Amino acid sequence: MHLAQLRLRDFRNYQRLDLRFGSGFHLLLGNNAQGKTNVLESVYLLATLRSFRGVGPAQMIRHGSPGFFVGAEVVGHHGCLIRYYWSMKERRLSVDQEPVRRLSDYLGLVRAVVFCTEDLQLIKGSPRFRRRFMDLLLAQTEPAYLHALQQYVKVLRSRNALLKAPRWDQATLEAYTHSLLNYGNQIMEARYRLVPKLLPLAQQAYRRISGDDEGLECAYAPAVREDFQQELARLASRERQFKTTLLGPHRDELQWSLKGRSVSEFGSEGQKRSVVIAMKMAQAELLTQHAGTPPILLIDDVMGELDQKRRSGLLPLLDRSHHAGGQVFMTCTEENWPRELGRRLNRWIVREGTVNPSSPH
């Protein structure tokens, strides 16, 4: 799968951008603050309807404009035309001119994995980041997951509102508890299924990046030990006291360790970085296995931050994507682009909200 066309209107610093490109490798070159990352952000937005910079859609509207538009032509198994317009007043998302009615019908049309500096939060940040990592991966590989997750979040909100209310009756709480257990168990089962698939891929990637086998492990640590229902029932009086739902997959953790020691607590900066890239490579690999074709890889700046050895660990992933008709977008400043990627590169020069092809020299 790849994008054959990308159209931006009033998106970040792009007033108007119309690009056509083939599959393969695309290197976006330019000085700082020219709009390289913004292009990757728009592709990621098409895939997930979110920014990978952790901001809401309003921030992506070009200053002074009412709304942004992102459009793309997707080539591949599910080739289609996507149009997305977002403003404070109006959101329109259509595929082949048909408005999208359900999120689950849309997600999966464009699959993308991003490698960016913000990824370090996957290890350094709160468990929320690791839950989101699992959620995104499961939403893209298990058809029923997204629905269960969305329902769970709604149930949780309702149940917490109930616990906060001055007065509520026990039977109503039981009704919402029933739904909480139902969706919560579905989420936990899916997360249990995920880890054994994810870990070997992450280990393999980590070996390539770090060069040696430092014993990378990952363990799913659900907040629920054995029986959600029983453990929640035991918390009843504390829930009344704290006025919130104290147990469930919204408190889960995904623990990464090297030689038995937690990476976030004891890992060196280099180890943290390598683990994060291994997580992302595992994600890309899993999505490839699932769909039969590789996702679009969006690589922002990270190559510049990696030393030669770690960089070359990434190369097999990039090569395979290349051979399988995938697409890779990589941003670099002129001085630090990885020359070992020499061969069939499409180079683009990004300058002040314009993108132009540059002939190889």
Place this chain on the structure above:
Amino acid sequence: MPALPLTLIELKAALNRLPGIGPRSAERMALHLVQGPKEVIKQLTDCMQKASERVQICHICGGLTEEQPCQICDSPGREPGLICVVVKPTDILSLEKTGSYAGHYHVLGGHISPLNGVGPEDLNIAALEKRLDQSEVQELILALGSDVEGDATSYYLAQRLGRQGLKITKIAQGLPAGSDLDFADELTLNRALQGRIALDHEG
């Protein structure tokens, strides 16, 4: 620019309070009304007057009707042992359109919704309980939508109303997740009615 006459402003404000009518359309409607023929206004006010006088809530099922009880509650041809519980009066119309349901109805008036401060005591549940006590009902079909609040309300009702000899089912199959009856076309509703699932309850 001179302001609109006061009465026109009041008319606009009144129209603006109607569902789905924003300030702009309210103004357009108000201007249209006062400048058009007087008969249009007369007809409109007559209709509204008549409708508001005659349309009432059926004492038994909670549906909209002009007589007490409503035609459905009063009809000898309908299955006496079957009650379908819906959220709002217009849901009855949706289900009637399928032509495949011949039982009675009960309008709940909403979902149990902690986020909106709606508890079971705010809903038309006691009346339903009374109907179950007073007549031989064999099956209660819950058609409350398949979103989170619909699910929780169904569970609540199954627990509270469950009793010997009463089968409680809910329609879910075929209904798009998270939708309410308004959005379901007749075919989907029909399929949903056929494929209803039983809810467990104590008793």
